[in-house]
Amino acid sequence: xxxxxxxxxxxxxxxxxxxxxxxxxxxxxxxxxxxxxxxxxxxxxxxxxxxxxxxxxxxxxxxxxxxxxxxxxxxxxxxxxxxxxxxxxxxxxxxxxxxxxxxxxxxxxxxxxxxxxxxxxxxxxxxxxxxxxxxxxxxxxxxxxxxxxxxxxxxxxxxxxxxxxxxxxxxxxxxxxxxxxxxxxxxxxxxxxxxxxxxxxxxxxxxxxxxxxxxxxxxxxxxxxxxxxxxxxxxxxxxxxxxxxxxxxxxxxxxxxxxxxxxxxxxxxxxxxxxxxxxxxxxxxxxxxxxxxxxxxxxxxxxxxxxxxxxxxxxxxxxxxxxxxxxxxxxxxxxxxxxxxxxxxxxxxxxxxxxxxxxxxxxxxxxxxxxxxxxxxxxxxxxxxxxxxxxxxxxxxxxxxxxxxxxxxxxxxxxxxxxxxxxxxxxxxxxxxxxxxxxxxxxxxxxxxxxxxxxxxxxxxxxxxxxxxxxxxxxxxxxxxxxxxxxxxxxxxxxxxxxxxxxxxxxxxxxxxxxxxxxxxxxxxxxxxxxxxxxxxxxxxxxxxxxxxxxxxxxxxxxxxxxxxxxxxxxxxxxxxxxxxxxxxxxxxxxxxxxxxxxxxxxxxxxxxxxxxxxxxxxxxxxxx
Amino acid sequence: xxxxxxxxxxxxxxxxxxxxxxxxxxxxxxxxxxxxxxxxxxxxxxxxxxxxxxxxxxxxxxxxxxxxxxxxxxxxxxxxxxxxxxxxxxxxxxxxxxxxxxxxxxxxxxxxxxxxxxxxxxxxxxxxxxxxxxxxxxxxxxxxxxxxxxxxxxxxxxxxxxxxxxxxxxxxxxxxxxxxxxxxxxxxxxxxxxxxxxxxxxxxxxxxxxxxxxxxxxxxxxxxxxxxxxxxxxxxxxxxxxxxxxxxxxxxxxxxxxxxxxxxxxxxxxxxxxxxxxxxxxxxxxxxxxxxxxxxxxxxxxxxxxxxx
Numbered sequence: 001x002x003x004x005x006x007x008x009x010x011x012x013x014x015x016x017x018x019x020x021x022x023x024x025x026x027x028x029x030x031x032x033x034x035x036x037x038x039x040x041x042x043x044x045x046x047x048x049x050x051x052x053x054x055x056x057x058x059x060x061x062x063x064x065x066x067x068x069x070x071x072x073x074x075x076x077x078x079x080x081x082x083x084x085x086x087x088x089x090x091x092x093x094x095x096x097x098x099x100x101x102x103x104x105x106x107x108x109x110x111x112x113x114x115x116x117x118x119x120x121x122x123x124x125x126x127x128x129x130x131x132x133x134x135x136x137x138x139x140x141x142x143x144x145x146x147x148x149x150x151x152x153x154x155x156x157x158x159x160x161x162x163x164x165x166x167x168x169x170x171x172x173x174x175x176x177x178x179x180x181x182x183x184x185x186x187x188x189x190x191x192x193x194x195x196x197x198x199x200x201x202x203x204x205x206x207x208x209x210x211x212x213x214x215x216x217x218x219x220x221x222x223x224x225x226x227x228x229x230x231x232x233x234x235x236x237x238x239x240x241x242x243x244x245x246x247x248x249x250x251x252x253x254x255x256x257x258x259x260x261x262x263x264x265x266x267x268x269x270x271x272x273x274x275x276x277x278x279x280x281x282x283x284x285x286x287x288x289x290x291x292x293x294x295x296x297x298x299x300x301x302x303x304x305x306x307x308x309x310x311x312x313x314x315x316x317x318x319x320x321x322x323x324x325x326x327x328x329x330x331x332x333x334x335x336x337x338x339x340x341x342x343x344x345x346x347x348x349x350x351x352x353x354x355x356x357x358x359x360x361x362x363x364x365x366x367x368x369x370x371x372x373x374x375x376x377x378x379x380x381x382x383x384x385x386x387x388x389x390x391x392x393x394x395x396x397x398x399x400x401x402x403x404x405x406x407x408x409x410x411x412x413x414x415x416x417x418x419x420x421x422x423x424x425x426x427x428x429x430x431x432x433x434x435x436x437x438x439x440x441x442x443x444x445x446x447x448x449x450x451x452x453x454x455x456x457x458x459x460x461x462x463x464x465x466x467x468x469x470x471x472x473x474x475x476x477x478x479x480x481x482x483x484x485x486x487x488x489x490x491x492x493x494x495x496x497x498x499x500x501x502x503x504x505x506x507x508x509x510x511x512x513x514x515x516x517x518x519x520x521x522x523x524x525x526x527x528x529x530x531x532x533x534x535x536x537x538x539x540x541x542x543x544x545x546x547x548x549x550x551x552x553x554x555x556x557x558x559x560x561x562x563x564x565x566x567x568x569x570x571x572x573x574x575x576x577x578x579x580x581x582x583x584x585x586x587x588x589x590x591x592x593x594x595x596x597x598x599x600x601x602x603x604x605x606x607x608x609x610x611x612x613x614x615x616x617x618x619x620x621x622x623x624x625x
Numbered sequence: 626x627x628x629x630x631x632x633x634x635x636x637x638x639x640x641x642x643x644x645x646x647x648x649x650x651x652x653x654x655x656x657x658x659x660x661x662x663x664x665x666x667x668x669x670x671x672x673x674x675x676x677x678x679x680x681x682x683x684x685x686x687x688x689x690x691x692x693x694x695x696x697x698x699x700x701x702x703x704x705x706x707x708x709x710x711x712x713x714x715x716x717x718x719x720x721x722x723x724x725x726x727x728x729x730x731x732x733x734x735x736x737x738x739x740x741x742x743x744x745x746x747x748x749x750x751x752x753x754x755x756x757x758x759x760x761x762x763x764x765x766x767x768x769x770x771x772x773x774x775x776x777x778x779x780x781x782x783x784x785x786x787x788x789x790x791x792x793x794x795x796x797x798x799x800x801x802x803x804x805x806x807x808x809x810x811x812x813x814x815x816x817x818x819x820x821x822x823x824x825x826x827x828x829x830x831x832x833x834x835x836x837x838x839x840x841x842x843x844x845x846x847x848x849x850x851x852x853x854x855x856x857x858x859x860x861x862x863x864x865x866x867x868x869x870x871x872x873x874x875x876x877x878x879x880x881x882x883x884x885x886x887x888x889x890x891x892x893x894x895x896x897x898x899x900x901x902x903x904x905x906x907x908x909x910x911x912x913x914x915x916x917x918x919x920x921x922x923x924x925x926x927x928x929x930x931x932x933x934x
Contacts, residue, residue, distance in 0.1 A: 002630040020629040024661065044662035045732055057705075057734045063658050064735065067632035068679060114730075133729030281626060281671055437666040610725050614714075 002276060006070050010035070010110075011079030017085060020278075025069045026050045026061040029076060036197035037077035037106045037190020039404075041135075041354045042436040048134030049103060049354055051110040052076050058114035061132070077106035077190035086189060089113055091164040092151035093144070094184040102140035102187030103354040103404030107134050109188055112148045120155055125612035129154075132610075137354050137405050148407060156205055177414045183402075195373055195401040196358035200429035203360075204233050204273040206422055207280035208415070208432075209287050210442060211262035211269055214511040215310070218261060218289060221270060225286035231279035234426040235272050241421065243390030247413045249377065249517065251319065251478030253311060256388060256417030263310055263476035266441035271418040273430050296511040300450070300457035300473040303508040310476060319474045319507040320482040322489040324561055327500030329456075332465035336456030340428070340536055344453065344529040348473075349446035355404020358532035361419035363431035369396050369420055374403040374412045384413060389420055406516030412444050412479055444479050444516025447472040447507065449525035455533045461541050461548040465500035466493050470526050474507040475514035481507035484515070484522035492526025493561050495571040496536075496552040501561050535589060542588045546579050627664035629674040638685045638796070641678070642767040647793035650675035650758045651796070655701055655800040656735040659729070674881065681737060685765075685798050691716070696804050700739025700762075700797045708733060717802060718810035723754040726814045727829075732870060739797050742779070745787050745852070753810060753829040753845035755779055761801040764790065786851045808841070809908035813900040814848075824848035826893050828900040830910035839863045839872075844901060849884040849893050856880035859901060868909065874924055877901040887918050891929070898925050 002021040009015070010033065019028050026043075029035040029052070041049035050061045054076035062254070081087040089112045099105045108131070115122055115130040122130065127148050128141075136144060153159040170177040186192040223235055224431050238245060238259040245259065246252040258269045270287055274280035297303050297310065303317040310317055333339060359373030369389060375381050378398035386393045403410060415432055422430045434442070454467040470488055474481035488505040505526070507515075518524075534552075538545045554560070554569040578584075585592060585602035598604075633648070645651050652674045654660055664672035680686060686701035691712055707713055708724035727733060727750050741751040742762070746755040760779040765772055780799075782790050791797065814827040826848045833841040842863040847853035858879035866872045877898050884893050902921050903914065911917050 001628075004632065021630055021632060022626075044665060045658060045728075048729075048731065058731050058732045059734050063656075063661050063732065065632055065657055065661075065677070065679070067634065068657070068681075070634075111731075129725075130730055133731045278626070278628065285671060435666060599917060611722075613708075614721055614725060 001276075004067055006066060006073050008069055008074055008368070009218070010074045011076060016340060019066055021067070023066040024062055025054075025064040025066050025074070028069070029061065029074075030197075032459075034199065035076050035078055036193065036547060039103055039106060039194070039355070040433075041103065041356065044436065046135070047104070047354060048111060049107040051107040051114075051134065053110070057477075059109060077110055080109065080190055082164060083185035083189050083191060086185060087113070088154050088161075089116065089148070089151040090185075090188040091161075092147040092154070093188040094181065095164045095166070096138060096143045096147040096150060097178065097181055097184070098143040098147040098528045099181065099184050099187040101354065101403060101405040102134045102192055104134060105187045106190035106197065108136060108144055109190075112144075112151065115148065116152055116155060119613075121154065122152065123612070124149060125609070129610060129612045135354065137352055137407075149293070157168070177513040192402055193498040194355055194358065194404050195360055196355070196431075196433040198360050198372065198401070199429070200360065200362060200431075203429040203431050204275060204422070204426060205277040205280050206271055206273050206418065206430050206432040207277065207284045208268045208418065208438070209270040209272075209289070210438070211258060211267040213262055213263055213291050213293060213486050214265050214298070215292060215294040216262050216291035217307075217318075218258060218269065218455045219292055220289040220290040223270070225288075226272065226283040229274070229279055229283045229286060231275035232283045233273050233275065233428065234422050235270060235283070235417065236425060237270050240386060240425065241417075244387045247384045247388065247417065247583065248478045249380070249411055249480040250482035252384065254414075254477040254479070256421065262291075264511055266513060267416070267476065268418060268442065271422060273422040273426055273428070279453045287312075298510060298512055300448075300508045300510055302564070303473075303510050304471070304506075310511060317509045319509055320485045321504065321506045322485045324489050324501060324503040326498070326559075326561060326563065327465070329465040329467050329500045329502045332500035333454075333456045335458075336464050337459040338537065338540055339454065339456045340533060340540065341452075341454045342529075342533065342536065344449075344451045344532060345524045346449045346528060348515065349450045349518065350440055350512065351407040351409030351443075351445075352403070353403075353405025353407055353409055354587055355423050356434045356436055357410070357415055357443060358431075358433040359401075359416055359419050360429060361416070361423040363427060364397075365425050369424060370399065371397070371416050371419055372399040372400050372401050373415070373416055373419075374406065374410050374411070376403065376406045376408070377413075381413045381416060385416065385420060387422065388417055407519050408480075408521065409443055411517045412514075441513065444475070444514045446518035447474065447515040447522065447525060448512075449473070449483055451526055451529040453529050455534055455537065457537055457541070459541060461537065461543050461551045463496060464496050466498050466530075467502040468492055468504070468526060468529065470505045470529075472505065472507045472522075472525065473510050473512055473515060475510060477509075477514045479514045479516035480521070481515060484517070488522035488526045488558075490562055491523035494498070494527055494530040495554050495569070496530075496549070497554050497558045498552075498561065503561065539589045544586055545589060546575055546584065546586075549575055626672070627661055627669075627672050629677045631676045633676065633919075634679045634682055636682055636684060638683055638765055638772055638798070640730050641683055641796065642765075642772060642794070645678060646767060646770075648676050651794065652676065652680045653678050654759065655679065655681045655737040655740040655795070656703065658736045659734050659740070669920060681794060684798075686739065688799060692804065694804055697804045698738070698800045698802060700742075700799055701737045702739070702866075704728070704733035704736050704741075705730065707738065714805045716806040717758065718805065719754045719757055719812060719831055720810035722810055723750050723829065726750060726812060738800070742783065743789055743791065743797055745783050745789050746783070746823045747786055747851050747853070748848045749853070750812075750814065750824060750827055750847065752779070752783065753827055753847040755800065755802070756845035756853060756855050757829050757831045757843040758802040758805060760803075763798040763801070764795055765798045766792075766795045776801070783852050788800065803834075805831055805857055811904040811907035813904045813907075815896055815900075825889070826896045826900060827902045828897070830848055830901075830904035830908045832905060834868065834909065838865060838867050839882060841866075842905070844904065846880075846883060846897060846900075849886050849897060851885060854883055856883065856901070870920060873902055874921055876905075878928060895925065895929055898928065
């Protein structure tokens with residue numbers, strides 16, 4: 001590949017180095033200089049994990065060709081401080097607990113630094129606006145804003161540096177205590193190594209050919225041209241799997257690489273390892289696949305008709321049906337003063353962790369296959385991998401790298417199998433980093449759902465009976481569908497004492513992107529329906545939404561939906577606290593005017609309004625409402 | 626992934642034309658904030674280019690000449706300058722208003738106003754604002770080894786969706802803008818995400834007041850038609866009229882047929898009318914915009930019912 005010579009100053013050090021002509025500044029910093037505090041979250045200028053200063057101006061280094069930076073003064077997060085000598089802003093990020101997964105944090109620290117350099121007295125609205133180019137998925141931003149305001153006040157000598165060390169000693173519980181996060185300094189200084197930041201000698205780079213068909217038979221895979229590409233060291237398909245080729249969190253039905261047919265757009269078919277990412281991409285582009293398209297299912301209702309089977313050997317598209325029966329709903333509905341019926345649907349949701357999937361694999365000196373990845377489930381992965389690779393369990397090792405956000409999305413073992421095959425085949429370390437686009441098409445999403453709901457209540461608001469039927473789109477593979485259906489069934493009717501319950505949750509296979517684990521794991525979809533039903537009931541019965549919930553809330557001694565006796569119940573405590581903190585405007589839902597009185601109460605944060613830095617009064621307070 | 630063999634950064638127009646007349650297969654870039662996100666899966670995919678020519682450091686594209694009537698601004702001026710520059714904030718008030726809605730601070734440091742105009746996206750935010758400034762553009766061409774410059778109105782330069790009056794290696798050099806000190810300005814925009822958002826509808830406006838009448842009104846709209854355009858009927862109606870609710874409302878109805886979008890027309894119509902009203906009120910420097918605009922709410926809703934009946 002053509003080269004380019006760069007002369008520039010990085011963090012005060014003069015550097016002269018030859019790099020690839022096409023490298024972005026981000027690639028140059030990470031690949032050539034190992035300055036991996038600058039992260040790549042999206043590669044398209046959306047997320048801000050790659051923010052660096054060029055000649056004092058903060059930019060996103062994924063949008064800067066390295067050639068543009070020739071002769072410039074670059075400052076990266078490594079230049080701001082180190083874990084022993086942190087800047088005020090870095091200390092403040094530690095103090096407020098602003099770093100959670102930590103992947104966005106180097107970029108956030110850079111954006112905060114830029115904001116306070118440009119305007120040391122920036123008010124909250126100006127801070128929000130200037131940091132608008134950086135995304136965090138964990139914190140909800142409050143702790144980040146708290147940190148920037150804290151640092152600002154220390155820089156302006158309005159607060160003493162002591163605020164950086166005001167931690168609490170937990171008494172009986174860590175919950176609610178502001179304790180020191182021991183990993184915070186490594187995160188706020190960009191020193192923590194995520195999987196994509198790791199480098200090993202002789203390491204190869206993996207790229208993956210993915211299906212562009214939702215449902216198709218694979219007739220032929222032509223690797224002739226790909227094998228001839230310079231730097232290609234190994235190519236694997238499903239034929240290279242030595243053991244039992246399937247994995248999955250609950251049902252093990254997914255092959256490492258598509259076998260005979262593809263079941264969704266984005267499914268991996270061939271993996272290539274080469275000396276550089278570019279060579280591996282060239283090889284992928286040179287592979288020809290012959291498909292025979294099959295009729296596909298995109299709708300879970302269609303899947304239930306069983307006209308097309310996604311997995312033929314199962315003879316059904318039903319992944320799991322979980323029924324729960326408690327009491328007698330039919331009889332109870334007869335006594336109800338009010339019966340409400342409705343349908344609810346939810347969409348697939350991407351986890352959008354800031355760290356795209358990445359991993360490193362190698363076979364060590366003792367022949368132990370080792371996988372380093374941000375997996376949320378390494379023990380299970382290890383057992384599955386032993387079967388897949390036909391290895392005794394002591395020859396498989398999983399190391400969990402720091403997880404740059406998971407939210408359930410990193411429970412599936414969707415790329416570790418390919419890493420294992422190539423490390424075994426080439427006997428060289430292999431690294432794989434997904435692009436954001438690849439991550440979005442190929443990894444599991446939250447289950448899209450449709451819920452039919454029937455609720456019977458007395459006129460006082462007491463729930464007499466509930467019938468729920470939920471159908472979830474599990475997508476092409478089992479992943480976590482079974483567990484999600486269980487949780488949806490067990491928790492879906494909510495923390496309410498319901499004596500008569502008929503609950504059915506079904507998950508089915510379709511040719512959509514697989515659905516998997518996601519925060520709250522199935523409970524969200526059905527509980528969304530339950531809570532909506534309670535709001536509708538409150539409106540019909542002219543009751544306060546809190547009140548109708550209190551009447552029905554679980555108390556100690558109640559039986560859960562699966563008839564477990566409760567030793568304790570906290571729902572009423574939670575409701576009371578919520579009502580207080582939200583400055584709740586009491587009354588039935590329809591009694592409120594066009595603007596709710598509690599929406600803009602003192603404890604609620606204002607939405608960010610653009611233009612804070614254009615306002616002449618400059619106090620950042622909202623002028624119009 | 627974007628790959629290329631050579632990346633050239635000429636420093637003058639002369640250097641640029643000498644280079645591009647010698648070297649074949651040149652791709653011209655400035656801020657690179659469009660090409661890099663484009664060369665990815667699902668859009669351009671793996672893109673291979675021979676030569677990339679970065680024009681963002683050409684001297685002539687970085688001029689800034691300030692005059693009491695006209696202001697000359699280089700095409701490589703970045704959006705962050707439009708946002709922060711004190712002279713621009715005073716004399717070209719509409720530009721900071723656009724900039725605050727344009728991507729984010731970090732992208733604005735790279736993205737150029739010239740690149741935005743040359744892309745000629747129907748949803749480009751720069752063009753409506755420049756239209757209100759009665760902008761003329763300078764194009765440089767290389768003829769018989771000589772640099773020839775041509776000046777033309779912006780309306781003539783942008784010919785259609787992604788089409789501008791540039792051939793071969795012609796280059797957009799600068800913009801001649803009208804100094805609009807004394808005008809009130811506003812830019813309104815809506816899309817899917819606040820930062821980095823692509824306009825579904827955007828409106829730029831400039832208003833000059835003489836006592837209680839509109840001395841001059843300029844309104845331009847983007848996102849709803851192939852090329853952003855001035856709302857001439859609205860402007861003409863208001864000029865010389867007294868500043869009151871009825872006149873603003875009457876004017877807001879006159880140009881709603883500019884919407885040519887295939888999708889969400891009803892939504893866009895409602896937004897556009899609200900934006901016209903809102904941007905004029907804001908350009909007038911009204912406080913309590915939310916209260917002011919509520920006075921128009923019912924009228925706008927009734928009008929929509931008749932439009933879509």
